Ligand SMILES: Nc1ncnc2c1ncn2[C@@H]1O[C@H](COP(=O)(O)OP(=O)(O)OP(=O)(O)O)[C@@H](O)[C@H]1O
């Protein structure tokens with residue numbers, strides 16, 4: 307293991323985070339606060355508790371998931387796309403470092419940043435609503451698993467994209483809709499049976515459901531199913547990354 | 560002695576079918592300066608990129624210090640420093656941070672004293688806390704050299720290091736290259752300034768359309784392909800070369816006031832003394848002599864024309 311190299315990449319990427327700390331932290335905090343004001347207080351006041359959980363608190367896990375997914379993808383995709391774009395990637399590719407180490411460095415940094423944001427949002431939410439975390443270990447487990455999985459997914463997008471439009475496209479066209487339709491703001495039990503079945507094809511449902519279970523002990527699908535689906539997606543991303551490096555796809559001619 | 564770099568039957572066909580390298584063979588000795596010459600698009604950067612792991616070879620193999628660049632890529636790449644042809648730098652990082660990053664990336668333990676030495680040698684020390692984007696192009700080039708030297712490589716690739724570089728930096732750079740060679744570093748450089756290669760290189764390789772058509776000691780190359788020209792300025796013009804001076808291969812130039820003799824560099828002094836003796840016997844007076852030795856540039860142009 308070239309630990310010096312992993313550390314170099316990780317710290318380099320984290321330095322980017324610290325440099326842009328204000329914008330990386332402030333904007334998600336503000337948008338989350340807005341969600342709480344609009345959904346939690348204004349609309350939530352007219353909503354009945356779901357599964358015995360106040361609506362304002364009910365949406366907290368979903369909001370954290372939303373941030374976790376979008377931030378993981380955008381951090382990781384940008385982190386690898388940018389050096390490709392400006393050409394500095396040559397140095398990483400010519401270094402005595404394995405693909406696994408490259409991925410640990412970039413994906414680790416992206417996941418760290420999005421987990422930090424997730425926890426900041428959790429902290430912010432306590433100013434607005436009463437949240438409790440019934441299963442803190444599971445909560446952290448899902449946090450790490452989701453951040454890592456979607457940072458890997460972002461890494462893949464960052465390698466696949468050959469222009470800035472493509473870089474934005476997947477998060478905008480796929481991930482955001484899936485998250486909003488994935489039960490972040492409601493229980494999928496509230497949907498008519500047909501739409502409920504359709505929703506079960508949305509992977510985000512399983513993430514949100516499992517994550518919410520770690521908070522309140524209530525879930526749309528069984529926790530084991532949530533965990534299983536997340537691991538399947540993680541495995542799919544790992545296979546894709548392995549293939550990318552094996553073939554040199556978009557990295558080497 | 561084991562060569563520091565061994566390239567065997569290396570070929571590269573880019574996606575789309577373009578053949579950039581054709582069966583290239585090359586062995587470099589440790590501590591030599593090797594200049595790779597060739598026109599635009601000849602395949603110089605492709606060759607360097609394959610050795611450094613940036614481009615996949617289509618056929619053949621490469622070893623650096625005995626380590627295969629694919630099977631044993633860690634050991635092979637740890638030996639190599641690369642200064643790419645194009646300026647590719649970060650923008651927001653400081654000089655110090657980016658150079659330290661390179662050292663870590665190549666698996667070396669932090670060593671501030673070494674980084675300091677490198678930055679000082681490249682006159683970057685007073686810029687170490689500056690963001691890279693605030694530097695001039697020449698300074699950025701120095702940063703790239705510093706990055707390549709940050710991990711103490713044994714083989715250094717300089718792909719057109721002097722393109723767009725001022726006289727002073729060029730002189731600094733060559734001083735550094737000589738010093739590195741004394742420390743046992745092998746240097747492979749490409750350049751379009753042939754007088755640079757002529758001055759610096761121990762050996763010269765000429766590549767054209769993917770063929771490494773010639774690899775030769777510089778001195779031998781100059782001797783073998785070099786031409787000398789003797790020009791004799793006459794006191795009185797001649798209308799034709801006198802019969803007594805026939806057979807020397809002389810030509811008449813400059814309104815009959817000059818006699819010009821061309822001969823191979825390796826021919827020794829015989830042609831010159833023969834002609835001068837002939838002039839004396841024919842009673843032709845002259846007031847000046849001038850010799851010109853062809854440069855690497857002349858040789859290069861000649862080679863390219865021969866193989867066109
Ligand atoms: N990624 C690529 N895909 C297809 N063809 C390529 C690629 N990179 C280089 N080539 C082609 O391979 C040939 C050799 O290119 P290379 O960059 O090695 O030349 P070079 O000798 O370094 O030239 P220069 O002196 O201009 O730097 C060129 O014809 C170039 O167009």
Ligand SMILES: [Mg+2]
Pocket residue numbers: 603604605644718
């Ligand atoms: Mg080139």
